Amino acid sequence: xxxxxxxxxxxxxxxxxxxxxxxxxxxxxxxxxxxxxxxxxxxxxxxxxxxxxxxxxxxxxxxxxxxxxxxxxxxxxxxxxxxxxxxxxxxxxxxxxxxxxxxxxxxxxxxxxxxxxxxxxxxxxxxxxxxxxxxxxxxxxxxxxxxxxxxxxxxxxxxxxxxxxxxxxxxxxxxxxxxxxxxxxxxxxxxxxxxxxxxxxxxxxxxxxxxxxxxxxxxxxxxxxxxxxxxxxxxxxxxxxxxxxxxxxxxxxxxxxxxxxxxxxxxxxxxxxxxxxxxxxxxxxxxxxxxxxxxxxxxxxxxxxxxxxxxxxxxxxxxxxxxxxxxxxxxxxxxxxxxxxxxxxxxxxxxxxxxxxxxxxxxxxxxxxxxxxxxxxxxxx
Amino acid sequence: xxxxxxxxxxxxxxxxxxxxxxxxxxxxxxxxxxxxxxxxxxxxxxxxxxxxxxxxxxxxxxxxxxxxxxxxxxxxxxxxxxxxx
Amino acid sequence: xxxxxxxxxxxxxxxxxxxxxxxxxxxxxxxxxxxxxxxxxxxxxxxxxxxxxxxxxxxxxxxxxxxxxxxxxxxxxxxxxxxxxxxxxxxxxxxxxxxxxxxxxxxxxxxxxxxxxxxxxxxxxxxxxxxxxxxxxxxxxxxxxxxxxxxxxxxxxxxxxxxxxxxxxxxxxxxxxxxxxxxxxxxxxxxxxxxxxxxxxxxxxxxxxxxxx
Numbered sequence: 001x002x003x004x005x006x007x008x009x010x011x012x013x014x015x016x017x018x019x020x021x022x023x024x025x026x027x028x029x030x031x032x033x034x035x036x037x038x039x040x041x042x043x044x045x046x047x048x049x050x051x052x053x054x055x056x057x058x059x060x061x062x063x064x065x066x067x068x069x070x071x072x073x074x075x076x077x078x079x080x081x082x083x084x085x086x087x088x089x090x091x092x093x094x095x096x097x098x099x100x101x102x103x104x105x106x107x108x109x110x111x112x113x114x115x116x117x118x119x120x121x122x123x124x125x126x127x128x129x130x131x132x133x134x135x136x137x138x139x140x141x142x143x144x145x146x147x148x149x150x151x152x153x154x155x156x157x158x159x160x161x162x163x164x165x166x167x168x169x170x171x172x173x174x175x176x177x178x179x180x181x182x183x184x185x186x187x188x189x190x191x192x193x194x195x196x197x198x199x200x201x202x203x204x205x206x207x208x209x210x211x212x213x214x215x216x217x218x219x220x221x222x223x224x225x226x227x228x229x230x231x232x233x234x235x236x237x238x239x240x241x242x243x244x245x246x247x248x249x250x251x252x253x254x255x256x257x258x259x260x261x262x263x264x265x266x267x268x269x270x271x272x273x274x275x276x277x278x279x280x281x282x283x284x285x286x287x288x289x290x291x292x293x294x295x296x297x298x299x300x301x302x303x304x305x306x307x308x309x310x311x312x313x314x315x316x317x318x319x320x321x322x323x324x325x326x327x328x329x330x331x332x333x334x335x336x337x338x339x340x341x342x343x344x345x346x347x348x349x350x351x352x353x354x355x356x357x358x359x360x361x362x363x364x365x366x367x368x369x370x371x372x373x374x375x376x377x378x379x380x381x
Numbered sequence: 382x383x384x385x386x387x388x389x390x391x392x393x394x395x396x397x398x399x400x401x402x403x404x405x406x407x408x409x410x411x412x413x414x415x416x417x418x419x420x421x422x423x424x425x426x427x428x429x430x431x432x433x434x435x436x437x438x439x440x441x442x443x444x445x446x447x448x449x450x451x452x453x454x455x456x457x458x459x460x461x462x463x464x465x466x
Numbered sequence: 467x468x469x470x471x472x473x474x475x476x477x478x479x480x481x482x483x484x485x486x487x488x489x490x491x492x493x494x495x496x497x498x499x500x501x502x503x504x505x506x507x508x509x510x511x512x513x514x515x516x517x518x519x520x521x522x523x524x525x526x527x528x529x530x531x532x533x534x535x536x537x538x539x540x541x542x543x544x545x546x547x548x549x550x551x552x553x554x555x556x557x558x559x560x561x562x563x564x565x566x567x568x569x570x571x572x573x574x575x576x577x578x579x580x581x582x583x584x585x586x587x588x589x590x591x592x593x594x595x596x597x598x599x600x601x602x603x604x605x606x607x608x609x610x611x612x613x614x615x616x617x618x619x620x621x622x623x624x625x626x627x628x629x630x631x632x633x634x635x636x637x638x639x640x641x642x643x644x645x646x647x648x649x650x651x652x653x654x655x656x657x658x659x660x661x662x663x664x665x666x667x668x669x670x671x672x673x674x675x676x677x678x679x
Contacts, residue, residue: 043576103587105558110567125558126611143617144609146558147589154606165624182563185570186583190426238630239604240547241596247584248422258547258602369584370593372605397581398518423519426580434577 004160004219004234005226008087009322010079013213013309014049023326026334031308033197033209041181047197048179049211049310072106075214076132076176083216089170097168098142100129101155101175102314108180149368152317157237157376159219169221175318176214192281200278200304200336201285201350203343208279211310215318230329235377236266242371249283253291256373260295263375271300272359275324277366278304279311289344303351307337317366324362324378331359385457396431397424409453436460469655471626472662476674477534479648486533487663499646521562523641527591530650540633541600550604550631551592552622557642558588558609604630613638615671622653649675
């Protein structure tokens with residue numbers, strides 16, 4: 001079995017266009033979530049983390065004409081471009097694969113006003129993946145994972161398996177999601193949107209804030225490429241289903257518990273911190289606290305970064321994994337922005353203040369509609 | 382009132398896709414959730430949409446929601462009280 | 467131990483037909499996918515009222531899994547977490563996405579529906595099958611332009627190799643406007659004397675899908 005290392009990464013969000021810019025903002029406690037009043041997205045004002053108009057196109061114009069690409073495509077290309085520029089990867093070779101992670105992709109094209117500018121095929125996720133492949137001149141046909149809010153964690157897990165199995169030497173995982181009227185109206189109908197910035201695990205939490213972001217993780221079998229002298233490897237990971245309800249999380253945290261337990265069984269280390277899903281909906285956070293406790297991890301420091309980036313759906317697992325890798329390298333536990341006092345039934349160890357700590361391993365977890373859950377280990381080499 | 386209850390029953394069957402039920406099989410006094418029709422959280426949200434769409438009524442707090450969505454009769458009473466004007 | 471994963475059953479739902487492991491179970495003249503699925507459901511008295519709440523993609527996956535798993539007793543023969551569901555399609559949940567978009571297109575009739583929105587994710591079909599059959603294991607929904615037997619075979623074989631699954635439902639569930647194509651395969655480890663009904667390899671997966679067998 002081949003080992004798998006993180007070679008490079010990127011985060012694009014309102015907090016910055018690189019991993020470093022984003023993480024510096026997190027450490028300073030700056031959020032990307034703000035109040036928006038834009039009738040193109042919602043009849044009422046709403047809180048979300050959204051890229052400033054024009055900023056993305058300006059960045060993208062360094063690489064190609066923004067008029068020929070959708071916002072979603074621009075975001076992914078910018079993210080992959082930055083990640084590839086930070087590692088010496090033979091990305092055009094036969095041993096490299098791209099995995100695209102997104103729930104809704106170019107869904108804003110369903111709206112006639114936006115959609116009429118592009119050909120019909122653009123709506124399909126496989127089309128986006130092919131377009132990114134051609135843009136970068138990648139040899140292999142990409143894979144697309146579209147599995148609700150665990151897509152990102154699942155994609156990194158699948159990418160690491162493909163390397164471990166010897167199928168590829170390098171896998172580029174790109175996750176992205178837009179804030180759209182489509183998704184916003186849906187979560188509104190679910191009464192899941194918080195009337196302010198979201199407050200993960202807090203007693204006053206009232207729902208999630210949506211966010212848009214793109215993230216890239218480059219995985220490799222080559223130890224020399226594990227960057228910065230402080231290399232990170234990707235360990236075992238599993239997914240599990242609640243088999244209970246298509247939208248409501250399990251009351252026993254069954255699927256997440258199974259995913260965590262199976263990961264711990266294969267892990268050769270203890271867990272130093274957990275990067276939780278922590279959407280700040282009453283049921284999700286409660287469920288996570290139960291699953292974490294059932295897995296015997298209630299004393300392990302845990303954070304949710306949704307207070308910084310909002311819930312970025314198909315990108316969430318990717319950008320939060322990038323943050324986990326950063327935390328391990330910098331020995332820094334990032335706080336759960338929006339959290340003041342616990343609003344979950346289990347006494348889990350929620351990080352309320354950003355601090356230094358000796359960190360060697362991180363468990364990234366995620367849960368989503370369809371009863372899906374995922375758990376993945378990151379470790380210092 | 383009885384007319385409104387009958388209308389509501391057909392609307393509920395339609396929006397919740399309870400295709401195997403006829404309006405007569407719904408007891409307007411029975412609880413809609415858990416027992417009774419055994420509806421779930423998505424159904425509850427869908428009933429809120431029904432009240433907005435067909436009757437122009439918005440539910441305020443979660444507490445009020447619980448009270449109004451207890452049974453078909455409580456929904457009908459809520460509609461009648463709020464549609465007076 | 468000579469235990470290679472093999473195909474121990476398959477169900478095709480396509481072009482107004484239901485085929486189970488080579489046998490034609492049901493045909494109809496109904497062209498509308500939704501109406502056809504309801505006809506199948508009623509004909510077999512499946513007695514699962516949640517069926518009516520599902521979108522067409524989930525109805526397709528649900529029906530195929532009902533036939534595929536009937537009498538297979540997978541829940542008694544396997545622990546729920548050892549059963550995986552790995553599905554693929556091209557259009558993701560686009561059919562329901564269009565319905566949801568319709569409900570928000572007009573500002574004067576702006577009524578997004580939670581029971582429609584929840585189905586705007588393709589992996590909900592994995593959730594529905596999991597709920598019905600108490601399956602807790604590995605699940606992934608992949609989007610591919612075309613039916614891809616090579617990827618399907620390789621990924622699931624590796625999951626067996628790594629003992630991530632002991633049993634796996636895999637296949638294609640595509641629904642886009644009036645076109646639908648469901649092809650679910652049950653993959654299990656078998657031993658000599660209990661070989662299943664077909665070898666699990668790309669060519670055979672494709673032959674089954676194209677009804678060349």
